[in-house]
Amino acid sequence: MAASVVRDIMTKEIIMIDGSDTALEAAKRMSEKGISSLFVVKDGDPVGIVTERDFIKKVCAKEIPIADVKVSEIMSKILTTADPETPIEVAVQRMVNHKIRRLPIIEGGKIVGIITVTDLAKHLRTTLLLEGALNDSSFDDMIATMDHEKQ
Secondary structure, three states, X not given: OOOOEHHHOOEOOOOEEEOOOEHHHHHHHHXXXXXXXXXXXXXXXXXXXXXXXXXXXXXXXXXXXXHHOEHHHHOEOXXXXXXXXXXXXXXXXXHHHHOOXXXXXXXXXXXXXXXXXXXXXXXXXHHHHHOOOOOOOOOHHHHHHHHHHOO
């Protein structure tokens, strides 16, 4: 049966960082984990997300020393969320409407997952395979190049 709600396709391993940590610490954690974003928390509550794009626009482009910047200064605010039972189509529409590549999945006030464009591409691949519209290797190269965007 094909996935129909975000719980079925979301990434469940969530990596967080405190907003008071430095951008250097965030960059190291992202590099170690092989991910492109971290959720930013304050007192255990999600307050934002820091992405590779935040580093480029808010640190590198401005030539600010990365060790001098707090994560809370460069993070992006969470614009929208979904709960685990949100239909995938609704999640996609939220991402398009807000022009975001990552959608936090929140349940009971806690982050329980994330939907990324990579998750959506894998879901599309699976759906197309099930429908017989795609052979098994058609999307493999595309998925491999998108895996670095995880989270």
